[in-house]
Amino acid sequence: EVQLLESGGGLVQPGGSLTLSCAVSGFTFSSHAMSWVRQAPGKGLEWVSVISGSGGSPFYADAVKGRFTISRDNFKNTLYLQMNSLRAEDTALYYCARDYNWGGFYFFDYWGQGTLVTVSS
Amino acid sequence: QSVLTQPPSVSAAPGEKVTISCSGSTSNIGSNFVSWYQQLPGTAPKVLIYDSNKRPSGIPDRFSGSKSGTSATLGITGLQTGDEADYYCATWDNRLSGVVFGGGTKLTVL
Numbered sequence: 090e091v092q093l094l095e096s097g098g099g100l101v102q103p104g105g106s107l108t109l110s111c112a113v114s115g116f117t118f119s120s121h122a123m124s125w126v127r128q129a130p131g132k133g134l135e136w137v138s139v140i141s142g143s144g145g146s147p148f149y150a151d152a153v154k155g156r157f158t159i160s161r162d163n164f165k166n167t168l169y170l171q172m173n174s175l176r177a178e179d180t181a182l183y184y185c186a187r188d189y190n191w192g193g194f195y196f197f198d199y200w201g202q203g204t205l206v207t208v209s210s
Numbered sequence: 211q212s213v214l215t216q217p218p219s220v221s222a223a224p225g226e227k228v229t230i231s232c233s234g235s236t237s238n239i240g241s242n243f244v245s246w247y248q249q250l251p252g253t254a255p256k257v258l259i260y261d262s263n264k265r266p267s268g269i270p271d272r273f274s275g276s277k278s279g280t281s282a283t284l285g286i287t288g289l290q291t292g293d294e295a296d297y298y299c300a301t302w303d304n305r306l307s308g309v310v311f312g313g314g315t316k317l318t319v320l
Contacts, residue, residue, distance in 0.1 A: 126255075126309075126311075133314035134300075134311045134314065136300075136308060148308050149308070151308075184255075189260070194309050196243070196257055196260035196300070198257055200254040201254065203254060
């Protein structure tokens with residue numbers, strides 16, 4: 090059974106940092122690109138970043154470019170999102186999502202349950 | 211303001227049919243496949259349609275997708291109260307080099 094489990098969310102002050110993790114199981118992790126998608130309270134889905142199965146070719150949404158870094162450890166079957174210089178508008182539920190393909194975006198076939206990040210003083 | 215434009219809400223009676231539109235441009239829908247996601251209240255999204263018109267296993271054929279030019283459409287027939295959810299379209303945008311979502315459409319089954 091495919092499982093994605095996010096962790097690392099919490100309350101952080103503006104300007105602070107946080108690292109999210111997504112531990113996966115039930116499939117060959119390195120065979121799939123992975124993304125982070127966030128959802129602000131009461132709002133729609135917003136894609137954040139994607140990384141290929143090998144860990145190369147990361148892409149970022151303009152809203153987070155230069156502040157967030159996506160990475161993965163294919164030995165630990167874990168996806169990460171390092172978030173720096175956090176702003177109030179980064180407050181959201183952060184989902185990790187598996188892409189059907191190895192590289193680039195095709196479609197998200199599995200999603201985690203999300204981890205909540207709240208940026209507030 | 212989302213790159214892909216969806217109506218904020220649609221409604222119909224049980225048993226009826228509804229369509230949800232998703233409008234984009236040549237750099238996104240016009241050049242790439244579209245996927246559709248259903249998000250039931252309090253849950254993570256679930257894929258309904260990929261490749262613009264294909265259904266993953268387990269998705270009933272009441273759900274269908276189509277694409278023409280720079281627009282895509284999700285159709286749902288035989289509406290059930292359990293279909294009440296938010297629906298999102300998504301695709302890759304070549305100009306932005308990223309995934310873009312529609313703003314979401316809230317379906318109400320009256």
